[in-house]
Amino acid sequence: MSDLAATARVVRALGARSIRQTFRRPQLISPIVVFPTLLLAVQTGGASAGVELPGFPPVQSFLQFMLAGAMMQSMMLAGNSGGIAFAVDIEMGFTDRLFAAPIPRFAIVLGRLAGTAALGLFASIWFFAIGLIFGAEIEGGVPGALLAMALVTASALAVGGIGAAIALQSGSASVVQGLFPLVLVVLFLSSAFFPQELMIEPAKTIAEYNPLSFIVEGVREPIISGIDATHTLEAVAAIAGIVVLGLVLSARALQHRLRVG
Amino acid sequence: MPAIVVEGLERAFGEVLAVQGIDLQVDEGEIYGFLGPNGAGKTTTVRMLTTLLLPTGGRASVAGHDVVADARQVRSSIGVALQEAALDPLMTGRELIRLQATLQGLPPIAGRERADALLERVGLTDAADRRVGTYSGGMQRRLDLAAALVHEPRVLFLDEPTTGLDPVSRKTIWEEVKELNEDGTTLFLTTQYLEEADQLADNVGIIDSGRIVAEGTPEALKGEVGHPHVELLVGEGAVPEAERVCAELGKLLPPKDGKRVLLEVQDGAAEIPRVVRALDEAGIAVESLELVRPTLDDVFVAKTGYHLEEEESKDGDEEPATA
Numbered sequence: 265m266s267d268l269a270a271t272a273r274v275v276r277a278l279g280a281r282s283i284r285q286t287f288r289r290p291q292l293i294s295p296i297v298v299f300p301t302l303l304l305a306v307q308t309g310g311a312s313a314g315v316e317l318p319g320f321p322p323v324q325s326f327l328q329f330m331l332a333g334a335m336m337q338s339m340m341l342a343g344n345s346g347g348i349a350f351a352v353d354i355e356m357g358f359t360d361r362l363f364a365a366p367i368p369r370f371a372i373v374l375g376r377l378a379g380t381a382a383l384g385l386f387a388s389i390w391f392f393a394i395g396l397i398f399g400a401e402i403e404g405g406v407p408g409a410l411l412a413m414a415l416v417t418a419s420a421l422a423v424g425g426i427g428a429a430i431a432l433q434s435g436s437a438s439v440v441q442g443l444f445p446l447v448l449v450v451l452f453l454s455s456a457f458f459p460q461e462l463m464i465e466p467a468k469t470i471a472e473y474n475p476l477s478f479i480v481e482g483v484r485e486p487i488i489s490g491i492d493a494t495h496t497l498e499a500v501a502a503i504a505g506i507v508v509l510g511l512v513l514s515a516r517a518l519q520h521r522l523r524v525g
Numbered sequence: 526m527p528a529i530v531v532e533g534l535e536r537a538f539g540e541v542l543a544v545q546g547i548d549l550q551v552d553e554g555e556i557y558g559f560l561g562p563n564g565a566g567k568t569t570t571v572r573m574l575t576t577l578l579l580p581t582g583g584r585a586s587v588a589g590h591d592v593v594a595d596a597r598q599v600r601s602s603i604g605v606a607l608q609e610a611a612l613d614p615l616m617t618g619r620e621l622i623r624l625q626a627t628l629q630g631l632p633p634i635a636g637r638e639r640a641d642a643l644l645e646r647v648g649l650t651d652a653a654d655r656r657v658g659t660y661s662g663g664m665q666r667r668l669d670l671a672a673a674l675v676h677e678p679r680v681l682f683l684d685e686p687t688t689g690l691d692p693v694s695r696k697t698i699w700e701e702v703k704e705l706n707e708d709g710t711t712l713f714l715t716t717q718y719l720e721e722a723d724q725l726a727d728n729v730g731i732i733d734s735g736r737i738v739a740e741g742t743p744e745a746l747k748g749e750v751g752h753p754h755v756e757l758l759v760g761e762g763a764v765p766e767a768e769r770v771c772a773e774l775g776k777l778l779p780p781k782d783g784k785r786v787l788l789e790v791q792d793g794a795a796e797i798p799r800v801v802r803a804l805d806e807a808g809i810a811v812e813s814l815e816l817v818r819p820t821l822d823d824v825f826v827a828k829t830g831y832h833l834e835e836e837e838s839k840d841g842d843e844e845p846a847t848a
Contacts, residue, residue, distance in 0.1 A: 357611035361605075361672070366600040366601040366630065
């Protein structure tokens, strides 16, 4: 077996373990599924008249508009949960087992990110299912849904990279868990739950430059109006930027972890 | 070729020098017992030898590979069972061994077969599909040991494999260690249990405050610190007279308490009749008599100035905190 194939097997095995770990630990899976689903239910139940506001983008329903936001919230929390789980592995010494194996050590980070990406995919499928059950239409059809799912999956990987970097640097689940409010701040200062055009300053300007807004719009566009090249490319660029940042920070944090033992 | 060679190995954590330039050599097929109290530098040394921690000085090779320059080859040659049994409580035993087989590069079918064989070997077949979190401490250690054996390593590092285990579980691990060694595996075993090192190790290194203070076979080390002695329990008030009689027979050792007399006997058991006769002739009633041979604890005391058990009870933490 070539080195690359062996490494791919390791990444797959670690990714599978990471997914099992998330589903077996309620405190990891509930932020990914339960919280965003409840928020979606509360917002669509209580704020659906928002679609009547002047300047609100043309949508079939408020639920249709909110699906992208719910997916983003779930994806962000999947990245955070992935980081917490990684830090728990460090705290209990499980990563020592991995570091003592004859594998490229970055495969350990990639395995974790593969699991987080799979959870992003799961989140997108979950919210598409909820949307379809409650009558939301996907204007971009199957290709649009697949594009949105791919973007959510890739963005989970990107955000997971940041979570993994913080876990490796701190080695503390509490520190990663402490980022939970920050995740919500980043989320609410984007166009995830409210159209950017209707925000007031300074939130409007922050949302305009928030990379998450580009990703949200890239996911939302295929749902509310159809595939749009500009929004898609902007989302891909934002994701790529976060991926590069996450991988660079993870690589540096991995070196730090190996140095301090 | 030696399985492990360590020359001037050092590790500093900030200002704290946890390992202070140690030298040691472990031959192929040997069980090396690395003995010392908490915080002595045992775990730090193991972490450097298993490539989990970079040394800050000196060099070391394991299975012929340098631990810094050829770290990946070292990792291919070794098995590691760390102090805290680094297990995921949410995985099943079978999942863990199969994951370990993947990490060691075994093909899927071979990995599954090896996992089943190892679970059988350590007596965990019936519990294989239960989550590790439901295992007892002994079962977790056996699982950890099985995971370390998945690729049949040439050198096996066991970091305090029996700490916290009950006597039965401890004995099970000892038997497994002996069996592995009979199969040709070199073992580097850290322990804070004197009896464990005495029972298992071909050679013992005693580490204290980051330095190796004694090294050799258990018998040679015990021989260095003195001869056997008899421990006599005599009737109340008879101690001064018993001490006077015994002083004529040999060297008296410092008493443990006011009831016992400790007499060094160069020829061991052969001298007991002479001691009993002398006390009998002096009219001293002996309530009990025990021949005590030097132990590794005596070696430890002689080399460090304190008892390992005393140190254990006052010092609970392990290695210095990392920066």
